[in-house]
Amino acid sequence: MQRHGIEEGRGAFVEGAWYIIADASGVGKRPVTVERFGTRIVLFRDERGALVAARARCPHRGADLGLGRVVGGAIECPYHGFRFAGDGRCVAIPCEGRAARAEGEGRARWAGDALALTRFEVREHRGLVWLWWGERPAELPPLPWFEGLPTDQRHAHTATMQWDVPFARAMEGMLDIHHLPFAHRPWAVGVGALLDPYEVRVEGDTIHSEGVLRHDDGKPWDGRQGWKFALEVRFPGVLRLWFGGSMVGVAGCAPIDAERTAVVGRYYVPVPVIGRALAWLGLSLEFLLIQPGDERMLASSEPRDADLEACRFVRADAAILAWHKMRRTRLKAQRAGEPRRLPVDAA
Numbered sequence: 074m075q076r077h078g079i080e081e082g083r084g085a086f087v088e089g090a091w092y093i094i095a096d097a098s099g100v101g102k103r104p105v106t107v108e109r110f111g112t113r114i115v116l117f118r119d120e121r122g123a124l125v126a127a128r129a130r131c132p133h134r135g136a137d138l139g140l141g142r143v144v145g146g147a148i149e150c151p152y153h154g155f156r157f158a159g160d161g162r163c164v165a166i167p168c169e170g171r172a173a174r175a176e177g178e179g180r181a182r183w184a185g186d187a188l189a190l191t192r193f194e195v196r197e198h199r200g201l202v203w204l205w206w207g208e209r210p211a212e213l214p215p216l217p218w219f220e221g222l223p224t225d226q227r228h229a230h231t232a233t234m235q236w237d238v239p240f241a242r243a244m245e246g247m248l249d250i251h252h253l254p255f256a257h258r259p260w261a262v263g264v265g266a267l268l269d270p271y272e273v274r275v276e277g278d279t280i281h282s283e284g285v286l287r288h289d290d291g292k293p294w295d296g297r298q299g300w301k302f303a304l305e306v307r308f309p310g311v312l313r314l315w316f317g318g319s320m321v322g323v324a325g326c327a328p329i330d331a332e333r334t335a336v337v338g339r340y341y342v343p344v345p346v347i348g349r350a351l352a353w354l355g356l357s358l359e360f361l362l363i364q365p366g367d368e369r370m371l372a373s374s375e376p377r378d379a380d381l382e383a384c385r386f387v388r389a390d391a392a393i394l395a396w397h398k399m400r401r402t403r404l405k406a407q408r409a410g411e412p413r414r415l416p417v418d419a420a
């Protein structure tokens with residue numbers, strides 16, 4: 074098995090899971106390279122329009138295939154024009170002439186495999202790009218999703234942002250509720266600091282949490298006052314967020330590398346005519362005004378990459394604690410297991 078030495082931080086990423094890595098509408102006629110899991114991944118569409126995800130490093134001499142173009146469903150490297158079909162095969166080597174084939178015919182003397190793309194399991198679903206990170210099991214599990222969300226995106230808006238914090242910290246930020254009146258003080262006018270009631274349930278790889286943020290008046294919750302929310306995470310990084318009203322958010326988080334995290338966010342506002350505009354407005358304000366506050370807190374937190382021992386959790390952190398426990402269990406199993414063959418190990 075050949076190692077390419079590109080998987081820095083490898084082993085720290087939870088394997089064997091579907092991650093949302095991009096907005097599928099961003100992959101059109103042109104290829105796109107994204108960096109995830111410390112690996113540059115090129116996304117393009119084959120001749121049928123099906124999404125292909127492959128290592129972006131050209132097998133020839135390493136140029137970024139995302140800078141190339143797609144011709145007849147094959148991706149063409151920008152450097153010397155080698156072409157690769159959707160199934161990964163090298164199908165053209167211009168400098169060796171028309172007769173050249175990667176399989177070793179004609180003047181070419183290279184083995185087909187050596188020039189094949191290293192591909193990843195990828196799916197396009199609900200307008201999102203889903204990537205399976207880890208060894209491929211005999212049967213891939215279904216993509217995680219949530220009940221009750223609109224099936225189309227007529228009333229949705231999707232956008233991607235990058236946080237300069239490690240994945241675990243980003244997930245802490247996503248699952249944290251009681252920071253609201255402090256980290257977002259200018260925008261959380263009138264929101265109380267007491268998280269009560271608050272309930273966290275773990276079922277399989279799902280963490281449900283819901284509760285109310287309210288002012289502490291010394292009395293039990295009356296069922297009315299306060300700011301209600303519900304958060305659900307499909308471990309490790311797919312979330313559904315509801316903060317009252319008709320707006321529902323979905324967030325897909327994936328590590329860019331050991332230090333940074335990509336967040337694909339989507340708001341649904343199922344309101345006729347103006348739903349999409351409201352979703353756009355909501356998500357834009359969130360990215361502009363709210364999330365920088367989260368990133369600032371997370372980037373300032375030590376250690377940069379948190380673990381169970383690094384923090385003193387309180388009751389209101391129960392969802393974060395549950396997430397960290399899941400992560401620890403998964404990473405422990407990964408490290409104890411046999412060396413795994415990730416897609417980037419191929420070739």
Ligand code: FES
Nearest residue numbers: 131133134150153
């Ligand atoms: S580096 Fe891609 S064709 Fe040469």
Ligand SMILES: [Fe+2]
Nearest residue numbers: 252257363367
């Ligand atoms: Fe926040």
